[in-house]
Amino acid sequence: MSLLLATGTAVVVSTSAQAATTLGASAAERGGRFFGTAVAAGKLSDSAYTTILNREFNQVTPENEMKIDATEPNQNQFSYGNADRIVQHARSRGMQVRGHTLAWHSQQPGWMQSMSGTALRNAMLNHVTQVATHFRGQVTWWDVVNEAFADGSSGARRDSNLQRTGNDWIEAAFRAARAADPGAKLCYNDYNTDNWTDAKTQAVYRMVQDFKNRGVPIDCVGLQSHFTGGSNYPSNYRTTLSSFAALGVDVHITELDIRNAPSDAYRNVTNDCLAVPRCTGITVWGIRDSDSWRSGESPLLFNSSGGKKAAYDAVLAALNSGTPNPTTAPPTTTPGTPPPTTTPPPGGSCTASVTPGTVWGDRYNTSVTVSGASTWSVVVAITSPQRVSTTWSGSFSWDSSGSVMTVRSNGSGNTFGFTTMMNGNSSARPQIRSCSTG
Numbered sequence: 191m192s193l194l195l196a197t198g199t200a201v202v203v204s205t206s207a208q209a210a211t212t213l214g215a216s217a218a219e220r221g222g223r224f225f226g227t228a229v230a231a232g233k234l235s236d237s238a239y240t241t242i243l244n245r246e247f248n249q250v251t252p253e254n255e256m257k258i259d260a261t262e263p264n265q266n267q268f269s270y271g272n273a274d275r276i277v278q279h280a281r282s283r284g285m286q287v288r289g290h291t292l293a294w295h296s297q298q299p300g301w302m303q304s305m306s307g308t309a310l311r312n313a314m315l316n317h318v319t320q321v322a323t324h325f326r327g328q329v330t331w332w333d334v335v336n337e338a339f340a341d342g343s344s345g346a347r348r349d350s351n352l353q354r355t356g357n358d359w360i361e362a363a364f365r366a367a368r369a370a371d372p373g374a375k376l377c378y379n380d381y382n383t384d385n386w387t388d389a390k391t392q393a394v395y396r397m398v399q400d401f402k403n404r405g406v407p408i409d410c411v412g413l414q415s416h417f418t419g420g421s422n423y424p425s426n427y428r429t430t431l432s433s434f435a436a437l438g439v440d441v442h443i444t445e446l447d448i449r450n451a452p453s454d455a456y457r458n459v460t461n462d463c464l465a466v467p468r469c470t471g472i473t474v475w476g477i478r479d480s481d482s483w484r485s486g487e488s489p490l491l492f493n494s495s496g497g498k499k500a501a502y503d504a505v506l507a508a509l510n511s512g513t514p515n516p517t518t519a520p521p522t523t524t525p526g527t528p529p530p531t532t533t534p535p536p537g538g539s540c541t542a543s544v545t546p547g548t549v550w551g552d553r554y555n556t557s558v559t560v561s562g563a564s565t566w567s568v569v570v571a572i573t574s575p576q577r578v579s580t581t582w583s584g585s586f587s588w589d590s591s592g593s594v595m596t597v598r599s600n601g602s603g604n605t606f607g608f609t610t611m612m613n614g615n616s617s618a619r620p621q622i623r624s625c626s627t628g
Contacts, residue, residue, distance in 0.1 A: 209510040213491075213502075214248030214285075216509035217471065218550040220464060224249035224286055224471035225509070228445070231255050231272035233481065234279055238496050242477050248550050249330075250280045251288040251444070251473055258292075259299045261321050265313065270324055277328050281580045284548055284555045284609040288444070288473065289329040291336035291379065292318045293363040295350030303351070311355040315366045322370035333379040333412060333444070334367045335360045341382055345393035360397070361406050368407040379412035379444055385424040386433060398437050412444035415459065416475070418487065423448070423455045428462040435468035445475040447482060447489035453504035456491070460508040542568045542625040547607065553579065556620055557607040558597070563627040564604070568597045572610060573618035580609040594623070 210216035217225035226249025233239045243250075254260055255272040262268050280287050293314055305313055322332060338360055340348045347353050360378070367376050378398065383391045394411070401408045411434045417423050424430075434441045443463060448455045463469040476482040480494035491502040540563035547555025560566045572578060572593045584597040584606030597606050610620065 213246045218248055220512040222552045226250055226473040227477050228253040228475045229276050231275045242496055244283055249286045251290050252276045256290055257297045259297045262317055263299050265301045282582045284553055286330040289332040291333040294336040295352055318363050318366040319370045322367050326371040329374050331375045331377050332367055334364050334376045336379045339390050339393050343389045345389040364407050375409035376407055377410035377412050381414035381416055383413050384415055384427055386426045386430040402437050410440040410442055412442045414445035415443050416447055418449040431466045431469050435466050441469045443472040447475045449487040449489050451489055451499055451501040453500045456501040457504040457508050460505050464512040540566045540625045540627050542622045553609055553611045555609050557605055559605045565599050566627055568625050569623040570595050571621045571623055575613040576615050577611050578608045579611050582607050
């Protein structure tokens with residue numbers, strides 16, 4: 191059945207009689223997983239780009255906008271404009287955000303590249319603290335440290351300026367991130383860690399195992415899975431996913447792209463993730479081939495014109511063949527039942543009608559349109575333990591219970607919207623209590 195976002199975009203979500211027709215919707219039904227993409231702020235003005243983004247994905251990763259050179263171009267002078275744009279776009283549509291990345295040897299601004307020792311360590315920790323604090327409560331996962339291990343057979347740490355501040359720099363970054371954003375999940379992210387027998391994979395595994403044993407805060411591991419050349423999809427990929435998961439961390443496929451987008455490889459990656467309960471999501475590194483950093487290799491699920499490739503069909507079929515989680519399957523209204531609409535209260539002259547929005551495994555969108563008045567006040571009740579996490583296009587206030595909100599017109603039109611976290615209650619929907627003018 192087709193449901194509408196607050197923006198008016200039609201989104202198809204699955205019911206018990208119909209398979210999901212988008213990647214994000216299907217992934218959400220598989221244990222509340224995500225299927226996401228890397229997003230560039232400069233492309234949010236491209237309607238063809240955002241049409242696919244809004245339709246297909248339930249998670250985004252800023253491609254470059256949260257990296258160190260973008261967020262702290264000069265020491266202690268922070269710049270969040272483009273990152274904020276991506277976060278706002280995602281959260282207004284109920285998408286989860288991955289923060290990428292807080293500490294990395296690459297894409298450092300010049301001022302950081304010239305530092306070393308204690309000064310660099312302190313600057314790195316300050317950067318982690320400031321950026322994580324700015325986005326606190328808006329980011330579901332942080333790639334706290336990115337690509338800290340060397341390629342090859344040594345299993346050693348990468349020789350970087352950060353590594354030369356002391357072998358405990360990764361632990362220090364994770365502890366600073368936890369203090370700054372205690373609600374977010376903290377991840378280590380790297381490439382060429384797909385083959386279970388590779389020295390680099392084993393080295394990352396040992397670090398995560400050590401962190402878990404010593405109580406260093408780490409919640410997840412990201413495998414970039416840029417498959418090409420000498421790092422093609424390995425036959426033991428599922429073993430890698432399950433081995434990390436056995437340490438008590440979630441596992442994410444964070445930057446997936448595969449040269450020439452072979453359907454079998456994309457299908458295998460998807461099936462491997464679905465087979466590991468703690469593999470909670472997949473992110474492809476770009477939307478269309480023309481958006482890819484490897485555009486000449488045509489590695490993504492959509493061609494440069496935005497058309498779905500055979501690999502897209504393979505991924506969606508694999509997702510839809512997975513076992514749905516009955517506790518997170520999208521709820522539906524009874525067929526033929528119209529959305530609830532208020533009747534004007536005595537002395538009033540407005541009505542407020544509800545349009546259901548996109549439904550994911552753990553949350554859903556709702557938009558409300560007011561008619562009959564240009565200035566208005568609408569009271570909406572949420573059933574506990576559900577809670578509203580994101581709002582847009584209205585002025586919102588709450589009663590002491592946190593379950594009843596009053597929304598007033600604020601000059602942004604007669605339609606407002608919000609995202610509700612289910613928190614275990616997947617059947618209740620917001621109820622309009624009143625609509626009054628003035």
